[in-house]
Amino acid sequence: MALTCVCMSANVYVVCLQHALSTEKEEVMGLLIGEIDVDAKAKISAVVMLRRSDKSKDRVEISPEQLTAATIKAEELARTLGQPMRVLGWYHSHPHITVWPSHVDVQTQAMYQMMDQGFVGVIFSVFLEDKTTKEQEVQVTCFQSPSRMAEGSMTPDHYMDRVEIPLRIVTSTCLSQPCLQSMVELPEILVEEEDEVYQATKRLPYLNQLAQLHNSAVYTKSLCHIAEVVEGPLLNALEQRHASNLKKCEDLAHEMKQLTQALASLPPIKSA
Structure with missing residues (x-):
């Protein structure tokens, strides 16, 4: 079909x-x-x-x-x-x-x-x-x-x-657990990719010290880029979402308290 x-x-x-x-x-x-x-x-x-x-x-x-x-x-x-x-x-x-x-x-x-x-x-x-x-x-x-x-x-x-x-x-009302897990895995995947390339360069024959130093610097720069561009904004976004969820929980708890008080003030229902 x-x-x-x-x-x-x-x-x-x-x-x-x-x-x-x-x-x-x-x-x-x-x-x-x-x-x-x-x-x-x-x-x-x-x-x-x-x-x-x-x-x-x-x-x-x-x-x-x-x-x-x-x-x-x-x-x-x-x-x-x-x-x-x-x-x-x-x-x-x-x-x-x-x-x-x-x-x-x-x-x-x-x-x-x-x-x-x-x-x-x-x-x-x-x-x-x-x-x-x-x-x-x-x-x-x-x-x-x-x-x-x-x-x-x-x-x-x-x-x-x-x-x-x-x-x-x-539209989604909340962030699902599978999608949250995928978002958290992204920086790890990018680091694994950079590490794989870096380890491959270390196995190259006849690599002098200057070339090794250059490769190490490029590897470090790539990791810093991932932390700045991907992991940092992701952490900030998750922290803001967490704060928003806490505020929403407080509002719901306050609303529940008001409804409970309103129900308690109602006269009892007389049975026939």
């Missing part, structure tokens, strides 16, 4: 956008988790951020091990939440370029649809600047590959074909 639309939780949208804005020079990627209802609506309620094996401004890859790990996480969420959950799609970023999928994106989407016809792709185009107003904007698109491509009958002339799927952002 063809998908009618994709309903993405506002929590998931915030997490994906935070991931896309974490780096201005390379693309990022993650997997979307949720379920498809009887009306062929894909409801996305969780996200799995992926650690990049290849950091590039125009290419991002996912390993089979990461897809397997995401599937396991979806099964764990299904048991925790008591509802069906599975990997429904993937998302990645387009920093400084158009939101429309490239021919590589369309081919990748077609490959995923061979395994699951309900699989969708979402692209976040970030760091786009209007040359006149100098204002930045974020664009989002949701797409699938044509069925003939997903069936393996594509031709080079059809590589740029795509099917746009309506995307709806569903």
